[in-house]
Amino acid sequence: MGALAPEGDLKNEMTEEDPIPIPTPAFEGDFVIDEVLSLESGEVLVNPTLHYAIYGQLNAARDNAVLVCHALSGSARVGDWWPQLFLPGDLGLLDLTRDCVIGINIFGSCYGSTGPLSIDPATAKPYGPTFPLISIRDIVNAQVKLIDHLDIPRLKLVIGASIGGMMVLEWAILYPDRVARAIAIGVAPLGAMGLGLNHLQRQAIMLDPAWKGGYYQPGHGPKGGLALARALGMISYKSVPLLEERFARKPNRYGDENPYLSTSAGQNGRFDVAGYLDYQGRSFNERFDANSYISITRTMDIFDPVRAHETPYVAYARIAAHLTLVGISTDWLFPPEDVRSLAAIIRAAGARCDYREMASNHGHDAFLAEPDTLVRLLTPVFE
Numbered sequence: 436m437g438a439l440a441p442e443g444d445l446k447n448e449m450t451e452e453d454p455i456p457i458p459t460p461a462f463e464g465d466f467v468i469d470e471v472l473s474l475e476s477g478e479v480l481v482n483p484t485l486h487y488a489i490y491g492q493l494n495a496a497r498d499n500a501v502l503v504c505h506a507l508s509g510s511a512r513v514g515d516w517w518p519q520l521f522l523p524g525d526l527g528l529l530d531l532t533r534d535c536v537i538g539i540n541i542f543g544s545c546y547g548s549t550g551p552l553s554i555d556p557a558t559a560k561p562y563g564p565t566f567p568l569i570s571i572r573d574i575v576n577a578q579v580k581l582i583d584h585l586d587i588p589r590l591k592l593v594i595g596a597s598i599g600g601m602m603v604l605e606w607a608i609l610y611p612d613r614v615a616r617a618i619a620i621g622v623a624p625l626g627a628m629g630l631g632l633n634h635l636q637r638q639a640i641m642l643d644p645a646w647k648g649g650y651y652q653p654g655h656g657p658k659g660g661l662a663l664a665r666a667l668g669m670i671s672y673k674s675v676p677l678l679e680e681r682f683a684r685k686p687n688r689y690g691d692e693n694p695y696l697s698t699s700a701g702q703n704g705r706f707d708v709a710g711y712l713d714y715q716g717r718s719f720n721e722r723f724d725a726n727s728y729i730s731i732t733r734t735m736d737i738f739d740p741v742r743a744h745e746t747p748y749v750a751y752a753r754i755a756a757h758l759t760l761v762g763i764s765t766d767w768l769f770p771p772e773d774v775r776s777l778a779a780i781i782r783a784a785g786a787r788c789d790y791r792e793m794a795s796n797h798g799h800d801a802f803l804a805e806p807d808t809l810v811r812l813l814t815p816v817f818e
Contacts, residue, residue, distance in 0.1 A: 455518045455519060455522065456518065456521075457514050457515060457518050458490055458514035458518065458521045458531065459490075459514070460488040460489055460490055460512060460514065461489050461490060461491060461492060462488065462489040463486075463487070463488040463489070463511070463512070464486075464487065465484050465485070465486050465487075465547065466484065466485045466486075466487060466580075466581045466584055467482055467483075467484050468480075468482065468483050468484075468485070468577060468580055469482060470482070472573075472577065474567055474568070474569065474570070474573045475570045475572055475573055476567055476568040476569075476570070478567035478568070479567070480542070480549055480567065481556045481557075482556070483542065483548075483549035483553075483577065484547070484548055484549050484553070485539055485540065485542075485548050485549075485577060485578070485581050486510075486511050486539075486540040486546060486547025486548045487511045487537060487538060487539045487540065487581060488511040488512050488513065488514075488537070488538045489535065489536070489537050490513065490514060490521070490531055490535070490536040490537075490538075491531035491532075491533075491534055491535045491536055492535055493535045493585070493587070494535070497586060497587050497588065498588075498589065498591060499533060499534055499535050499591055500534075500535045500537060500582075500585075500587045500590050500591055501529060501534050501535065501536045501537065501590065501591055501592045501593075501594065502537050502538075502539070502578070502582070502590050502592070502593045502594070502606075503517065503520070503536060503537070503538050503594055503595060503599070504539075504593065504594070504595030504598075504599030504600070504602040504603055505538060505540070505541070505595065505598075505599050506595075506596055506597040506598055506599050507597065507598055507668075507728075507731050507732070507735070508719075508722075508723055509599070510538070510540055510544070510546040510547070511538040511539055511540040511546065511547065511548075512538060513536060513538035516803070517803065517806070519806030519807070519810070520536075520806070521536075522810075525810070525814065526807070526810065527810060528594075528810055528813060528814075528817065534591070537582075537585075539578050539581060541569075541574050541598075541602075541731070541734075542569045542573065542574055542577065543566065543569050543727055543730035543731045543734060544727055544731065545723060545724040545727040550562070550566060550724075550726075550727050550730065551563055551564070551566040551649075551724060551726035551727055551730055552724055552726070552727070553566075562726075563649045563650050563651075563726055564648060564649025564650065564726055564729075565649075566726065566730055568730075568733060568734075568737070569730065569733075569734050570734060570737055570738070571598075571601045571602055571605050571734060571737075571738045571740075572605055572609065574602060574605075574734070575602055575605040575606055575609055575610075576609070578602070578606075579609075579610055579613065582613070588613070589612070589613050589614070589615060590606075590613060590614050590615065591615050591616065592614075592615065592616045592617070592618065593606045593607070593614050593616075593617045593618075593756075594617070594618040594619075594620075595618075595619065595620070595622075596619075596620035596621050596622065596761075596802040596803075597620075597621055597622060597769075597799065597802075598622075598731065598734070598735050598738075599620075599622075600619035600620050600621060600622030601619075601622055601735070601738045601740075603617050603618065603619040603622075604617075604619050604622070604740050604758075605740060607753075607754045607755075607756045607758055608740055608750055608751070608753050608754060609753075611753050611754055611755035611756065612755065614755070614756040615756055615757070616756055616757050616758075616759075616816075617754075617756040617757070617758045617759070618758075618759045618761065618813065618816065619758070619759070619760050619761070620760075620761040620763075620793075620802045620809070621761065621762065621763050621766055621768075621769045621774070621799055621801075621802060622760075622769055622774065623769050623773040623774050623776075623777045624738055624739050624740070625735060625736060625738065625768075625769075626770070626773065628767070628768075629671070629735075629768050629769070630736055632667060632668070632671050632768075633732040633733075633735060633736055635667055636663075636664035636665075636667050636668055636728070636732060637664070637728075637729050637732060637733075639660045639661075639663040639664045639667065640657050640660035640661055640663075640664050640725050640728065640729060641657075641660065641729075642660060643657030643658075643659050643660030643661075644657075645657040645658065645659070645660070646660060646725070649725075649726055649729075651725070656724070656725045657725050658720045660725065661716070661719065661720055661723070661725045661728060662713070662716025662717055662719065662720055663716060664716075664725075664728060665715055665716045665719040665723075665728075666712040666713065666715060666716045669712055669715050670712070671767070671768045671798075671799065672768065672798055672799045672800040673797070673798040673799075673800060674765035674766075674767070674796055674797065674798035675765075676765060676796040677765070677796045677797055677798060678708060680796070681707075681708075681711075682706070682707040682708035682711065683707075684706060685706065685707040686705075686706060686707060687705040687706060687707050687709065687710035688707055688710065689710055692704055692705050692710075694706050747780055747784065748780075748783065748784040749784075750784075751780060751781045751784035751785075751786050752784040752785050752786065753786075754781065754784075754786035754787075754788070755786075756787075757787045758781065758786060758787060758788040758789075759788070759789050759790075759791060759813070759816050760774050760775075760777060760778045760781075760788060760789075760790050760791075761774070761790075761791050761792070761793055761802075761809075761812065761813070762774035762775055762790065762791075762792045762793070763792070763793045763795055763797075763798065763799060763801045763802070764792055764793065764794045764795060764796075765795060765796050765797065765798045765801070766798055766799045766801070767798065767799075768798075768799045769799060771792055774790065775790050775792070778790035789816075791812050791813070791816075793805075793808060793809060793812055794808070795808060
């Protein structure tokens with residue numbers, strides 16, 4: 436089921452016949468922000484850490500840096516979850532003989548940057564559910580401190596999809612002199628449907644008895660709730676045509692299950708799509724934290740790039756980079772019409788912004804599931 440790898444997965448499923456090489460970072464480590472970092476919520480993070488990875492080398496002019504912003508469950512190791520970007524020639528978008536690619540894990544994650552699993556200096560215990568509300572603007576303001584530390588005056592390109600695309604937009608607005616090109620894929624402020632789905636995912640976690648108010652012990656968290664949350668999320672990352680093509684009304688392919696035979700416990704009789712979703716939920720528990728999931732989905736919810744600006748036009752008029760927005764034809768989490776409308780508003784504000792639409796039946800996940808299509812779509816932008 437390589438075509439149905441989950442959004443932001445740390446490793447895309449590959450076939451033995453067509454393996455994609457996974458690039459190795461030239462450097463991977465932590466950057467400690469040596470200050471009390473103020474957040475938009477009014478709370479603070481004391482000496483927070485950003486985990487980051489660098490692929491390739493900065494040139495003498497330090498003008499070849501590309502920042503790749505990850506999605507919900509991604510990490511700083513861009514090559515692990517988006518290796519197709521690095522394919523040679525016309526197959527990829529980035530060239531490590533020319534580009535220096537940087538990935539930065541976001542606050543709230545469980546892959547190295549400060550998040551709910553980190554120790555709160557005020558209590559000497561993990562933050563858990565008390566981890567502060569983080570905005571996209573908070574994340575970008577922290578990222579620029581790392582870019583300053585690396586002595587990079589201006590980014591050649593900032594690219595990202597989903598929550599990564601949210602970061603791209605904030606980079607372009609907040610730091611117009613620091614970004615030359617920007618590409619945001621499958622992103623706009625979440626509509627009511629997306630907000631509702633995120634709410635249900637968090638409720639699924641918090642209604643699990645193992646949630647314990649968020650103060651669970653490592654390895655003993657709300658596994659059932661997190662699995663259900665992930666399954667709900669997976670539905671939003673796919674499309675109706677894709678699910679029909681892959682599963683339709685077929686019985687579960689694994690195990691002796693007949694959905695037309697009732698059982699008192701209701702444990703058997705799954706359709707194939709149910710078996711797939713259950714598997715994705717179980718496997719997600721092996722690599723992600725429930726408090727982190729809650730934290731990051733709340734970050735997605737509150738994304739509004741024009742908030743704190745007088746009008747949308749004032750916000751978008753700040754953009755100096757050449758911005759490309761990419762909609763995905765079957766994306767119902769971030770519908771293409773929303774992305775197209777956002778591009779029109781940005782252009783009306785006087786910024787350089789073009790809209791491109793990726794034709795795919797993979798839904799929101801298309802940027803990971805069909806990277807060859809994305810590369811063909813974006814190659815003219817690079818030219």
